[in-house]
Amino acid sequence: MAGKRLLLGITGGIAAYKSAELVRLLKKAGCEVRVVMTPGAEAFVAPLTFQALSGEPVRTSLLDPEAEAGMGHIELAKWADQVLVAPASADFLARLAHGLADDLLATVCCATEAPIAVAPAMNQAMWKNHRTQRNLALLSEDPQISVWGPDQGDQACGDTGPGRMLEPEALADRVLAQPEPQTGSVLAGKRVVITAGPTREPIDPVRYISNHSSGKMGYALAEAAARAGAVVVLVSGPVTLPVPRGVEMRPVQTATDMLAAASQAVDEGCDIFIATAAVADYRPKATAGDKIKKNSEAMALELVRNPDTLATIAARPDAPFTVGFAAETRDVERYATDKMQRKKLDMIVANDVSVPGLGFNSDQNAVSVFWPEGRADIGPASKQAIAGRLVALIAQHCEQGVNE
Incomplete structure (x- = not known):
């Protein structure tokens, strides 16, 4: 600098x-x-x-x-x-x-x-x-x-x-963490699709199932990729963050919405897909048309599995370079590398969200990045600083994959 x-x-x-x-x-x-x-x-x-x-x-x-x-x-x-x-x-x-x-x-x-x-x-x-x-x-x-x-x-x-x-x-x-866009960068002109934030799965008109994701990591990555010269589409669940400069944002609510929007963005052309969104694994089997009244001491809610956006994109015949995220509370490396192998990802970024002051709803984070031949540890640092280093690392490995 x-x-x-x-x-x-x-x-x-x-x-x-x-x-x-x-x-x-x-x-x-x-x-x-x-x-x-x-x-x-x-x-x-x-x-x-x-x-x-x-x-x-x-x-x-x-x-x-x-x-x-x-x-x-x-x-x-x-x-x-x-x-x-x-x-x-x-x-x-x-x-x-x-x-x-x-x-x-x-x-x-x-x-x-x-x-x-x-x-x-x-x-x-x-x-x-x-x-x-x-x-x-x-x-x-x-x-x-x-x-x-x-x-x-x-x-x-x-x-x-x-x-x-x-x-x-x-x-x-x-x-x-904000390098100036460089026309010689490997990301110059590349199309990058990023998912961010939580999803909301409705139970009735006033209640939903969701999680603590703030979207900050995904938005920081979108900003860093745009600054590195990429054309960025951000598919975002409901958050309260401003859209990064130069980024096209496509808002969604549910996991089904996210899969549809992400698939459409990839159909339009995608070199790198980064899935930071905390997508709900399950949704209510049925959504009540009216607010459910508190009529009993207990209530049973039947859930069904949501579609897996990350696995679906990674399994495409024309799959882009695909990066997943794994938020874990224990055995971070084991669960992350297993997820990378099961879903056939090119890279996965894992963090321990049980650590106070890091991860969900925080401006700070610390991550471990895994790919088939190695790993890198980044942080603790601000999510913007981590995003800049992640974008550089992803660009490097994407370029290697193209040249092999």
């Missing part, structure tokens, strides 16, 4: 103090960092802090006669390879969503052609507010903008819930 030019925007919020550590981590990794602060950010941390850490002057005003004599906001917009706004306040998200250019940071975001990532940070009630969610929906439709986070947990105001800015280490990992 040496020489990558990152423009860090800092808006008003107590999380601004974490941005100092983010600058330090990015500089340590070899990035060039320049900082733009809003007036609200200056109320929390002095610009001199970021000047000392970045080694660059900190810009704070659009109406700075000295800087703007040379059209400084345009120079910053052209200089950046990546723009990251962390923390991004509810106010800034609203202004960015509506294309306002009423301060230096918003003006740079309007003028730049670089990818923009925002790391929201606000009170949980502000995050849940329908106006904020409406602005986020607008941002998710913008192919230039990615939304990173927020996290959940204790907040400075005493509340608990979603709205915490991702930790500096996680944000740095995301920046460093």
Whole structure:
């Protein structure tokens, strides 16, 4: 990442103090960092802090006669390879969503052609507010903008819930895990189909069978594959994540829906199929037309087997390079390699979801990757960092298979 030019925007919020550590981590990794602060950010941390850490002057005003004599906001917009706004306040998200250019940071975001990532940070009630969610929906439709986070947990105001800015280490990992698309890459022009998230199998109109999958690993892989130059189709169960920039998303609900959508995407052309989705193994034999009433102390629910999307794709005569995922709670290697052999996969990625803080609903993970001739262990690290390494590993083995 040496020489990558990152423009860090800092808006008003107590999380601004974490941005100092983010600058330090990015500089340590070899990035060039320049900082733009809003007036609200200056109320929390002095610009001199970021000047000392970045080694660059900190810009704070659009109406700075000295800087703007040379059209400084345009120079910053052209200089950046990546723009990251962390923390991004509810106010800034609203202004960015509506294309306002009423301060230096918003003006740079309007003028730049670089990818923009925002790391929201606000009170949980502000995050849940329908106006904020409406602005986020607008941002998710913008192919230039990615939304990173927020996290959940204790907040400075005493509340608990979603709205915490991702930790500096996680944000740095995301920046460093995003290589620029390379036309010479083995994934340039390749078609990659990825399944992600859980499925929901209805019991009645208000209840369903599902699991704890958040979709974060699959979405991180989709983003990494797109950044590596692939044409990516993401078949996703119900999650609350923004669609990665440059990725085509096809939403599904049930396991049957997922098989149909994945098969159609492969029919349209597929070089690599990556199945990260946590597909329900069983579904109710019958779905009640009305809500089932609580009339007895016990209730029996008859289940039937769902179709196996991964095995079905791997068994096709025109099967692409197929990668499975295995979430296990014990004997990870044994169960994963058995699954790889039974389903005739080219590669399988396994993780122990019983480890606290890793796997389901976490931003961190640690995986073991198996293929017929070997294995590799990746992590613990952020799911974005792991996704970048997995995409490189998959591309390497896919290329070897083509050349053999």
